[in-house]
Amino acid sequence: MNVNITYPPIKRGSFLRRRLLRILRWPFILAAIACVVINVCIGGVVWSPIAIVGLFAVWKMVLSPDLVDYNRTSQFIKTVVYILILLAMIELLIVPGWAAFVIPIVGFTGVAIGGVLFFTDMETQKHNMLPLVLFLVFAIIGSTIGLTLWHEKNFWPFIVLDSVSVLLLLALIIVLGGDFLRELKRRFHIK
Amino acid sequence: MDKIRIFYADFLDSLTDGERATLRAFFTDFDQYFDTSSSERRRFREDFEMAIIALHSRGVPVEEITERLALSNLGGYYARPSVLWFPLDNSAKIYPISMDHGTQNLFRISVYFKEDILPEVMQIALTFTVKRFPAFATSLKKGVFWHYLDSVKCRFSLTEEHDVPCQPIKVSISGSSSFRLLYYKNRVSAEFFHVLTDGTGGTVFIKALAAEYLRLMGVKVSSTEGHDLWNINDTPTRDEFENAFERIERTKGSSGFIDRPATQMNGKLSVRRPCRILHLKMPTDALLSAARSYGATVTVYLLTLMFLAASAATDELSGELSIQVPVNMRKFYETRTVRNFAMYCGIRMAISDIGDKEDMVRAITSQLEQKASKESMQEMISASVKLVSALRCIPLAIKQPVARRVCGFLGEKIFSTTLSNLGVVTLPEELSEHIESMDFCLGAPEHNRLACAAISFGGVTTFSITKNTPDPTFEEKMLSLLSEDGIETRVEGSEFYER
Known part of the structure; x- marks a missing residue:
């Protein structure tokens, strides 16, 4: 068959993520299974769920990132959420007694950095605000619950997390004005 | 000063004072005319400067260049902030849910001019047309419940x-387009990523x-x-x-999307x-x-040849081959929409029944009349509307993984291949005489070995094959079948990329 080539030669060796994912999927699954098996065989503290969540986080954040809405706000918030989940798991499964102090500190640091990332590129990031807004809402709910549960102790990180989150949420509403509502309307549409 | 500024400054020096x-x-x-960032505005300006130089180098007087490139063609579009958003149409909703790394439902429409393209001028044409x-x-x-544009x-x-x-088009980054x-x-x-439009809408765009x-x-x-040629300066409705x-x-009745593999x-x-693309x-x-x-x-005839070619490209001696045929709903319902408005049907044929062309034509015609009828399509749309309505309040985070798996198992495997025929495309004679031909091809399928598409323009029909396999049997058989029927065919395409 004689084919008249009408397409340009392509760049060789271009990166094929699909192929890479197909190859790496099995080492990841094997590593997860190995964690469980080793943990069960050796005994002791239950660390394998933490390792599995860690592997999942690496898979989702590095190897198979979001196909839609991959932006600095969403990626940063996701990273903070994974860190918080891992911290909570370490508290529950390995060393208890410190997370109620550390998690809100990580939380308000995340809120503050999230705010900086948002306001330093507001024109673009206003279309990506949903993860930040949801994070703020959950931070407010979480810190309010934390304050209610541990109000007799000196848990200042909850107070800081609560105030920083409320302030940032108010700042978003005031600065974005109508855009804030428009963005929420789009994000929550069911049409 | 960057290269373009220097280049343009030199060009200005070569002109008369007037x-x-x-x-x-x-x-x-x-x-x-531009409510954009200063860097973006500079790039727009450079586009115009380069187009001016390109047209001038072809001997067009400056006065005429400024008339052709008149900024009024921008219509104030870029001078206003963006406020519009579009929920995805029913048929587009599945595309972002089912896409994965390296897999995306897209299609491509090309126009071949009689002369090489001046990219600087085409860039301005795009700026004016979009x-x-x-x-x-x-x-x-990505919304909480559905994606949107x-x-x-x-x-x-x-x-x-x-x-x-x-x-696949990278649609993940802020502000990235879907075409x-x-x-x-x-x-x-x-x-085009299929979330935007279907073949008909894509044709309207490329013609404009x-x-x-x-x-x-x-x-x-x-x-x-x-000629359904849109004036780019009309107000969108x-x-x-x-x-x-x-x-x-x-x-009341609604037919499903599920069929045998x-x-x-x-x-x-x-x-x-x-x-490879052929x-x-x-x-x-x-x-x-x-x-x-x-x-x-023409569609039935091409389907007949495709069944013959597909049966030659499989070693299976039993089973059914199935060809997916998109159905343009515009032929049943009058609409000017350029969003997706197509459904599909599957034409099936047992491998044992593939042989005599006349018999096959009769069987395919009868299946097509029944399966691509208004009633069947209406039932399918009803099913899709009911499905969308039932799923509308389920968060995307839940429905996306489920839908991705369901699509993987059922979506493509119920078909052996696809034929999308856009039919005859026309343009006014003054334009046609500068255009050699057009082609239309589908993106690579996930499991099928190939997908086919056809388009006719200026007396030339282009049947395109998007291949996912090095096996040349299908196209060689198609060629020999066309030749048997006295159709002289020339083959153009890409090199084989995996070599």
Whole structure:
């Protein structure tokens, strides 16, 4: 068959993520299974769920990132959420007694950095605000619950997390004005 | 100063005082047309400067250049902030949910001009044309329940083709568009992610773009009547971007999308997809008379040949081959929408029944009449509307993983391949005489070995094959079958990418 080539030669060796994912999927699954098996065989503290969540986080954040809405706000918030989940798991499964102090500190640091990332590129990031807004809402709910549960102790990180989150949420509403509502309307549409 | 500024400054030096004054006047109000960042505005300005130089080098007087490139063609589009957003139409909702790394439902329509393209002028044609298609000037976003298209007013760029055709479009980054425009020699190609539009909508866009490019090149058109050629300076209307599925009355019965898995062709799946694009170009008259000689339409005739070629490309001796045929709903419901408005049906044939062309034509015609009828399509749309309605309040985070798996298992495996025939595309004679041909091809499927598409323009029908396998049986059989029926076919295409 004689084919008249009408397409340009392509760049060789271009990166094929699909192929890479197909190859790496099995080492990841094997590593997860190995964690469980080793943990069960050796005994002791239950660390394998933490390792599995860690592997999942690496898979989702590095190897198979979001196909839609991959932006600095969403990626940063996701990273903070994974860190918080891992911290909570370490508290529950390995060393208890410190997370109620550390998690809100990580939380308000995340809120503050999230705010900086948002306001330093507001024109673009206003279309990506949903993860930040949801994070703020959950931070407010979480810190309010934390304050209610541990109000007799000196848990200042909850107070800081609560105030920083409320302030940032108010700042978003005031600065974005109508855009804030428009963005929420789009994000929550069911049409 | 960067290279373009120096280049343009040198160009200005070569002009007369009068010409320089004309260009100064042209750029006086330039900034007021762009409510964009200063860097974006500079890039727009550079586009115009490069187009001026390109047209001048072809001997067009400066006065005429400024008339052709008049900023009024921007219509204030880029001067206003973006406020529009579009929920995805019923048929588009599945595409972002089911896409994965390296897999995306897209298609490509190309126009071959008789002369090599001037990219600087084509860039301006794109800038002028895109404003007429606000639903295309969008970025895909993820809502809590559904994806949607968010309007972006930025510079959409024309790029030179240097990669495998129909590669997934990167839609993840803020402001990234869901279509790309490429050029290579005399060809301009628009590749669309299916969330934006279907083949008909894509054709309307590429026709408007080609017409605008030729206008900028100095071609004048007396009348566009009867060619569905959109004037890029008309104001977009709501009905042009409506979700036309919503207007269709629901029927009581509703047919599902589930069917038996079809027999696949046996060629080894390639790593790079597609691994080759082939265009079988043939005279439309010859194709039409061959089809008529069997008492078939062109689509039925091509389906018949495809079944024969597909059965040659599989070692299976039993089972059913199935070809997916998109059905343009515009032939049943009048609408001006350029969003998706197509459904599909599956034409099935047992491998044991494949042999005699006349018998096959009769069987395919009867299946097509029944399965692509208005009633069947209406039932399918009813099923899709009910499904969308039932799922509307379930968060995307829950439905996406489920839908992705369901699509993986059922979606493509019930078909062996696809034939999408866009039919005859026309343009006013003044434009047609500058265009050699058009082609239309589908993106690489996930499991099927190939996908086919056809389009006719200017007396040439182009049957395109998007291949996912190095096995050459299908196209060789198609060629020999066409040749048996006296259709002279020339083959164009890409090299084999996996070598």
